[in-house]
Amino acid sequence: MTIRQLAAAAMLAALASPAAAQDCTIEGDHWSLDDAAVTALYDCMSQKMLDGYTKEGNEIAAAYRDWQPSASRPAVAGPHGERFLMTFANDIAAEQYLAFAQGDFEMPVGSVLAKESIANRDGTARVGPLFIMTKVDDAPEFDNWVYSGVQPNGKELRISQAFCHDCHAAFEDQDSMGYPLEEVRLSGTN
Numbered sequence: 569m570t571i572r573q574l575a576a577a578a579m580l581a582a583l584a585s586p587a588a589a590q591d592c593t594i595e596g597d598h599w600s601l602d603d604a605a606v607t608a609l610y611d612c613m614s615q616k617m618l619d620g621y622t623k624e625g626n627e628i629a630a631a632y633r634d635w636q637p638s639a640s641r642p643a644v645a646g647p648h649g650e651r652f653l654m655t656f657a658n659d660i661a662a663e664q665y666l667a668f669a670q671g672d673f674e675m676p677v678g679s680v681l682a683k684e685s686i687a688n689r690d691g692t693a694r695v696g697p698l699f700i701m702t703k704v705d706d707a708p709e710f711d712n713w714v715y716s717g718v719q720p721n722g723k724e725l726r727i728s729q730a731f732c733h734d735c736h737a738a739f740e741d742q743d744s745m746g747y748p749l750e751e752v753r754l755s756g757t758n
Contacts, residue, residue, distance in 0.1 A: 591692050591693070592609055592612035592613050592616075592692070592693040593691055593692055593693065594609060594688050594691050594692070594693055595691070598644055598650075598652070598688045599644055603640075603641060606641050606642060606643070606652065607641050609642075609652070609686065609693055610641055610642050610652070610654070610686070612693070613686050613693055613695065616695050617684050617686070617695050617698070617720075618633060620695050620719075620720040620721060620722060621695075621698045621718045621720070621722060622722060623721060623722025623723075624718075624721075624722035624723055624724075625722075626718045626722065626724075628680060628682055628698075628700055628718070629682075629698055629718050629722070631658075632656045632658075632680075632682035632698070633656065635656040635657055635658050635659070635662070635680075635682065636656065636657045636658075636659075636662040636666060636754075637654065637655070637656050637754060638654075638655040638656065638657055638665060638666055638747070638748050638753065638754060639654060639655065639748040639749075639752040639753055639754055640752045640753075640754055641654070641752055642654040642684070642686060642752075643748055643749040643751075643752045650688075651685040651686055651687050651688075651696045652685065652686040652688075653683050653684065653685055653748070654683065654684045654748075655681055655682070655683045655684075655748060656681070656682045656683075656684075657679070657680075657681055658678075658679065658680040658681075658682075660676050660678040660679045660680070660703075661675060661676070661678075661679030661680060661681060661703070664676065664679070665679070665681065665745065666753075666754065666755055667755075668747045668753060669742070670741045670742055671741060673743060674703075674712075674743050675703045675743050675745070676703065677703050677704060677705045677712070678702075678703060679701075679702070679703040680700065680701070680702050680703070681700070681701045681745065682698055682699070682700050683698065683699040683700070683701075684696075684698055685697055685698070685699065694720070695720040696720065697717045697718060697719055697720065697725050698717055698718040698725075699715075699717045699725075700715070700716045700717055700718070701713050701714070701715055701736075701745070702714045702716065707729075709729075709733075710729050710730075710732075710733040710744075711733070711736075711737070711740075711743065711744045713733065713736070713744055714729070715727060715729055715732035715733065715736075
């Protein structure tokens with residue numbers, strides 16, 4: 569390489585590195601962020617999540633952003649490691665899930681919920697797993713749900729069905745589904 573080519577390469581690297589290395593930060597306690605701060609955080613993390621989840625060709629990871637979001641923004645609810653969570657429902661699930669019902673009902677077979685997660689590590693946001701629930705007709709020991717996920721690098725998240733269902737069973741009056749916090753919920757008509 570010539571000196572001119574080296575200088576040009578160094579300049580390109582210097583110009584590109586701030587954007588590539590830019591971290592999404594969380595100022596203060598992530599439990600007390602206002603709507604604007606959470607929305608800004610999500611905007612910063614959104615493409616990073618999608619890029620990571622789709623790296624290995626997972627079909628749900630490639631499709632879920634075209635599904636119905638269940639909330640106006642992510643929120644920290646406590647489960648899933650105190651991460652910010654944003655749930656999307658496929659066409660089969662959307663109407664029933666976005667009713668946020670309680671009582672005697674069951675989601676239709678073929679319903680799929682995909683839950684993005686953002687972790688807070690010492691004030692720096694990190695892409696968490698994409699948690700997935702799929703309603704089937706042949707898993708009675710787990711209320712006919714199959715739990716799966718995608719790691720931030722696009723690889724399959726290997727999880728025990730019992731591990732997930734032990735917590736989700738607490739929502740037995742919601743067909744084992746957790747819902748977003750009430751203040752951010754969207755209805756099926758939004």
